[in-house]
Amino acid sequence: MGSFVKDKTSSMTEFLEKCGGYAVVDGGFATELQRHGADINDPLWSAKCLITSPHLVTKVHLDYLESGANIILTASYQATIQGFVAKGLSVGEAEGLLRRSVEITCEAREIFYNRCIKGSWDFSNAGKGSRRPVLVAASVGSYGAYLANGSEYSGIYGDSVSKETLKDFHRRRVQILAKSGADLIAFETIPNKLEAEAYVDLLEEGIDIPAWFSFTSKDGVTVPRGDSITECAKVADSCNKVVAIGINCTAPRYIQDLIVSLNKVTRKPIIVYPNSGEVYDGLNKKWIKSEGESEEDFVSYVSRWRDEGASMFGGCCRTTPNTIRAITKVLSGESPTPSKLKI
């Protein structure tokens, strides 16, 4: 961290320069834990593994680092003080787990660097003789993710939930994550404008690390609550602590139009990390392949997104280290074999 946080406005631009102009973000975290056998069918979702299987959290971080990631996200997406307390933990234990989520990620980065030094891992993506720059981003999921009732993807919280409610809900968690050694905060899968406004207020209250804002969309034009992506991006753009703006957990086919819209209202770096294009059926707890997209090759989109002006690329739910390896190859100029790019 250190130099990354000193000058917030230029920090991401400098980081991107060090990465060669484009940064690789990691891929789906919770779904990857699940692929390795974790049972995360729980209101805490991936954060449950901070308690039950921290070794698996480390493994997934290392897999993404090995695949070429320049930015790895903590397992704190659904880690909230309120959620841990509902499980019977004390507030102190809950806060300790939030800190631990960042420590595990920082430790994984150290393990990765040490392995690189010992030469046991391939240096080809790390830059000859130099350490590949890696940032740790503390993930913050929405209020709807904590509610675990589907509102994460509708953005409808009801009239009783005001901006102040959202600030009160997120405040302590964001303060703790900001002091835990992370390089930045990743506000992810934001489903409405109100929550973006709440995050901006919290950052202005005195959070001293930068943040990115990443929205989700189900139509390529609006966020789930119906606010246009440009209105939402303007909120993020107005805050000088925000160092990148983008889209995650959204079908790949919508990303290009969304980048065009973002470009109209911000000059900050644009980050995109779509999901696999499958849709989660909450009732039957299954991922369903989406019509017309199942055979589409996620990675073949990456150069188009880059040409459209995005500079940070990764994956969200159901993408894997293979996806990230393929993105790394596209960005480093090695053209991958399309048939081998299965997610």
Ligand code: MET
């Ligand atoms: C519902 S989006 C989840 C984002 C989180 N970083 C993850 O990959 O698990």
Ligand SMILES: [Zn+2]
């Ligand atoms: Zn996702």
